[in-house]
Amino acid sequence: xxxxRAGAASPVAILAERLSKVYVKRRxxxxxxxxxFRRAERITxxxxxxxxxRAGEIFGLLGPxxxxxxxxxxxxxxxxxxxxxxxxVRGIDVARHDQAVKRSIGFVTSDERSFYWRLTGLENLxxxxxxxxxxxxxxxxxxxxxxxxMEMETLANRQFMSYSTGMKQRLAIARALLHxxxxxxxxxxxxxxxxxxxxxxxxxxxxxxxxxxxxxxxLATHNLQEAEEMCGRLVVLDRGRVLRQGSLxxxxxxxxxxxxxxxxxxxxxxxxxxxRWSVEVERRDxxxxxxxxxxxxxxxAFSDLLRGLLEARGTIVxxxxxxxxxxxxFDMMAPDGERRxx
Amino acid sequence: MSALRTxxxxxxxxxxxEVSYRTSFLMQAxxxxxxxxxxxxxxxxxxxxxxxxxxxxxxxxxxVLLGLALLHYLSSAMMSFGGxxxxxxxxxxxxxMLVTPTPIGTIVLGSSLWDFLLTSIKVIAYLxxxxxxxxxxxxxxxxxxxxxxITLTVLAFSGIxxxxxxxxxxxxxGDPITFLVASASALVGGVFYPPEDMPVWLGGWSRLLPIxxxxxxxxxxxxxxxxxxxxxPDIRALVVFAAVLLPLGVLAFRFAVRKARQEGSLVQY
Numbered sequence: 275x276x277x278x279r280a281g282a283a284s285p286v287a288i289l290a291e292r293l294s295k296v297y298v299k300r301r302x303x304x305x306x307x308x309x310x311f312r313r314a315e316r317i318t319x320x321x322x323x324x325x326x327x328r329a330g331e332i333f334g335l336l337g338p339x340x341x342x343x344x345x346x347x348x349x350x351x352x353x354x355x356x357x358x359x360x361x362x363v364r365g366i367d368v369a370r371h372d373q374a375v376k377r378s379i380g381f382v383t384s385d386e387r388s389f390y391w392r393l394t395g396l397e398n399l400x401x402x403x404x405x406x407x408x409x410x411x412x413x414x415x416x417x418x419x420x421x422x423x424m425e426m427e428t429l430a431n432r433q434f435m436s437y438s439t440g441m442k443q444r445l446a447i448a449r450a451l452l453h454x455x456x457x458x459x460x461x462x463x464x465x466x467x468x469x470x471x472x473x474x475x476x477x478x479x480x481x482x483x484x485x486x487x488x489x490x491x492x493l494a495t496h497n498l499q500e501a502e503e504m505c506g507r508l509v510v511l512d513r514g515r516v517l518r519q520g521s522l523x524x525x526x527x528x529x530x531x532x533x534x535x536x537x538x539x540x541x542x543x544x545x546x547x548x549x550r551w552s553v554e555v556e557r558r559d560x561x562x563x564x565x566x567x568x569x570x571x572x573x574x575a576f577s578d579l580l581r582g583l584l585e586a587r588g589t590i591v592x593x594x595x596x597x598x599x600x601x602x603x604f605d606m607m608a609p610d611g612e613r614r615x616x
Numbered sequence: 617m618s619a620l621r622t623x624x625x626x627x628x629x630x631x632x633x634e635v636s637y638r639t640s641f642l643m644q645a646x647x648x649x650x651x652x653x654x655x656x657x658x659x660x661x662x663x664x665x666x667x668x669x670x671x672x673x674x675x676x677x678x679x680v681l682l683g684l685a686l687l688h689y690l691s692s693a694m695m696s697f698g699g700x701x702x703x704x705x706x707x708x709x710x711x712x713m714l715v716t717p718t719p720i721g722t723i724v725l726g727s728s729l730w731d732f733l734l735t736s737i738k739v740i741a742y743l744x745x746x747x748x749x750x751x752x753x754x755x756x757x758x759x760x761x762x763x764x765x766i767t768l769t770v771l772a773f774s775g776i777x778x779x780x781x782x783x784x785x786x787x788x789x790g791d792p793i794t795f796l797v798a799s800a801s802a803l804v805g806g807v808f809y810p811p812e813d814m815p816v817w818l819g820g821w822s823r824l825l826p827i828x829x830x831x832x833x834x835x836x837x838x839x840x841x842x843x844x845x846x847x848x849p850d851i852r853a854l855v856v857f858a859a860v861l862l863p864l865g866v867l868a869f870r871f872a873v874r875k876a877r878q879e880g881s882l883v884q885y
């Protein structure tokens with residue numbers, strides 16, 4: 275975990291209070307003809323979402339598809355009106371003063387098409403800069419400077435259509451930074467990137483945008499590793515509801531399940547057996563064995579395992595706790611029968 | 617002032633896109649020339665004398681030339697507002713523009729501006745080609761009334777176009793405005809033949825269309841050199857159309873934007 279450097283006293287950048295969004299599904303002519311008096315279906319995208327992202331932190335919205343992440347970001351960007359509750363960006367209500375809020379946020383979608391393909395990267399940035407209220411000179415200067423920041427200066431005068439997916443995504447981030455907003459909303463920014471480009475982008479957001487420029491970043495992702503790497507605090511959403519929120523440690527605390535350890539033990543015959551743990555010998559190298567252990571979180575089980583290993587004439591060379599992945603956390607939080615593919 | 621600067625940015629964007637297609641301008645110029653040529657030969661076959669009711673003393677080729685030119689304005693208004701909204705929705709650029717502080721009205725107007733500018737150039741090209749190659753007599757002594765008529769016509773047509781854009785935003789497809797107004801204008805608006813030559817029950821509908829008055833006034837001003845006083849009844853009608861259609865379009869568009877934001881369908885297509 276790398277992002278989220280804000281202290282507890284930092285001012286609030288984004289605040290959602292009991293924010294709800296219910297979509298009324300529009301019925302097709304066929305449905306109306308078939309069942310004319312049937313009530314239109316209602317789909318809850320957000321159900322009383324409350325959260326608080328502090329200024330200068332990277333805050334994660336984590337959840338599977340349909341969790342409500344994009345709906346929340348679009349409410350902040352003024353594209354969708356909430357059904358109930360309110361959302362504030364730096365103290366300004368997004369439903370009432372969307373124009374003012376738009377000056378404070380940069381919005382990056384994973385949609386790489388959202389540029390004019392026959393214009394160059396720089397021409398695109400200049401155009402969008404004008405829409406953010408910059409003068410022609412300011413837009414050109416901001417575009418050039420951001421191209422440099424994005425390490426794309428050699429591509430500035432190439433048509434957008436010749437860019438790779440990674441370049442397009444970087445240009446989308448550059449566009450969101452044209453008006454130098456304090457808050458950046460990233461909607462699955464690495465979705466269509468290869469692992470190397472995705473890693474590069476994550477480092478860029480953490481180091482250049484969050485640490486150096488102090489941007490507050492709201493990151494919507496269903497990529498568990500990404501959330502782990504980038505976000506100081508996060509909310510886990512499922513079908514519009516908050517399952518948990520806080521730091522990863524806070525989210526995982528008190529969850530049912532087991533902790534995982536990697537142990538290097540020498541001189542061990544067979545590992546001790548007990549229903550409270552399961553131990554697998556992953557590899558043996560002479561007398562040295564590498565063990566993978568899953569142990570109940572009951573407080574005593576881990577001590578008993580260590581005692582068992584010592585009693586089996588083993589010498590514990592090293593022991594490391596493996597942090598649970600968010601996939602495991604999500605599985606633990608989702609009620610039985612409601613788990614789904616991320 | 618800021619809105620004007622933003623509109624200029626739209627013009628620059630569309631100009632750069634247009635010139636990125638190398639032969640686009642050339643092909644459009646050829647297209648206009650061929651269109652005029654085709655109608656020149658059609659008019660020779662039709663061979664209607666200037667005394668034909670509704671032609672108002674001008675020959676059929678001059679009559680249809682102006683009809684074609686103005687039909688371009690109508691098509692621009694009809695296709696441009698709604699068409700641009702739809703194409704920007706489909707390419708994802710609408711969302712990228714809507715998250716900026718630029719008001720949606722400026723975005724829609726700005727997106728259509730280039731089309732209107734290009735159409736104005738086309739209309740002038742029609743008249744120039746008609747004058748140079750086919751010896752159509754164009755009177756330029758009533759230039760100010762002509763500019764007024766064109767401005768009112770564009771405003772009235774824009775009202776219809778913005779109404780069409782509202783339908784596109786709300787219904788996505790199945791915009792009835794474009795179909796109804798464009799078809800009715802071509803059929804009874806006096807573009808290709810005088811509505812007076814049609815049965816009364818059909819030709820009478822032409823009174824409900826702004827193109828009828830725009831064409832009537834422009835033909836009188838440009839082809840016959842009529843004075844401002846003679847054009848006044850048509851100008852009055854165009855003022856009424858503009859005063860009704862433009863606010864109606866803007867209101868409908870505001871309603872559509874609000875509904876689309878409530879439904880979360882602003883950028884869906």
